[in-house]
Amino acid sequence: MKRSLALVTAAMTAALLTSCSSGSPSSDAPAGGATDNGAQSEAAGDGELRSIKVGVIPIVDTAPIYLGDAKGFFEEEGLDLEIVETSGGAAAVPGVVSGSFDVAFGNTVSVMVAADQGLPLKYLTNGLATTGEDPDVGAVLAPGDSDIESAGDLAGKTVAVNNLNNIGDTTIRTIVEADGGDPSTIEFVEIAFPDMPAAIERGQVDAAWVLDPFKTGAMDAGAKLVANNFAEFDPELDIAGYFTTMETFEEDKELVDAFTAAMTKSLEYAAENPEEVRDIVGTYTKMPEEARAAMTLPRYRADFNREAMQKLGEAAVKYGSLDKAPDLDALLP
Template structure:
């Protein structure tokens, strides 16, 4: 595990980068509300993303000129997490942004009016080979998800997609999800918390998952796949106000994003290469990590199950309106 701690510390920058931009007002319009001209006649568009593997398609699409083909000049701004991204969309600092689906559901549950306009990342569907999972130390007596009952499990954020899916997986395996104590530990710190006995199990995503397993940790559940093999994890979203005010801009962004997702899925090595331009994941690790599935379409059944589970476990107070939320 010593090698894991060193590599995890180095990879911490993946999730710890500060915002690159100042969060200026929406670049999609000028002072009069009309589309503003970008470089070479392109319309500037500001997108808030987290600098992780999941967001590779937008970086790749920009590099390959797929957004320029739609007349868009992207200003990709990085943020540390959804707590900064959702308010950025609400205020107009970002025209579009990336977040997991639960976070967007929660934002709407609290009275905001957000809609997803393009997919972001999807589970691989392979329980033995996914980019997120629950791991334990090699000598742990935890063997299956039901064994997590009564244990302390780390997630990066409470009341979000991690603990929601894990609770469902535990119950499906015959365990008592209500008895699990979830604790908030950032992904880069979770391997050390597991090794030191601070938690009994840790939910982590790549690159930390691959590093942990390579260093001796044991996978108990690929919770995304075990929850639903077609689960879409995240998407690109904007405010309903933006959709109403600039529907043509939204359509252009969606087309470019869908093309980028398809290109990324067809070119995994280019995905691994582009990840090295906006993260500090080294070449060796990038070659080993599991990539998400990138696709344009959403699986409605999986999304409905996610929304229902979020309501069941108290993450949402109301039923999510998926007809309004998803494209």
């Protein structure tokens, strides 16, 4: 029996938009205030910790940093971590460039586009990758009674994505063309992820690219799977990671090395402890336990797959999001 779409959407919207104002899910974690890059703050204990401000979206994708903070991995590396909520790559990139954040979480095409526009950015670690199979963390969905059955059927249709010229429409165009459709005939429109389930049900769009937890909610409400665009693009595709400015990377080795070590440990721990991932998500969002149990978790890993990243960059050039292929030697660790 279908769930009430209003209830599903309300729960999922709360999951995305609600997070701890301090950014730390641990009640005994150091409070830590915002400081200029290079400043230090005292923490409970014998030594002093280096303050670091990291901008993230409070969703399942970023669970490892919250988990690592709760486990003390950042403190072990001498860092007093402050997690600051952002709305996504559009806010994360200027936040890092302006110095509001030391590091931020952003999807790979957003960072490629910023670099293409002359903003020198550098990834420190990966953040998450596609599962490479069905179910995946993101998928293209259509109404249950739609005649859209596969990626090629999206040609000539209206498809919702959260941002234009980004990882969503780039991967969708690629899999549509691979399935025999003409990607140039797709009309992409911007709709926020929380609003996509309702847009599908009302027929506002023919299909929508939806991420978990909204994907699971929409399918529970009757939407059907058309394609797993990440997994079908490349089963090793990396989706987003943690980046800083090239200036910070080159001039603040202490901070870079400490964050990289702590974040790597956090990603490895999350990969090995999926139930703790589900639990920690409940500490910085209001996602109910039932939804957390049902959601699809991504693969968490610190290293990037360069072949898949190169393929993504070439696709972004082909479909007009980038002027030239990204310099992966400059962009990746």
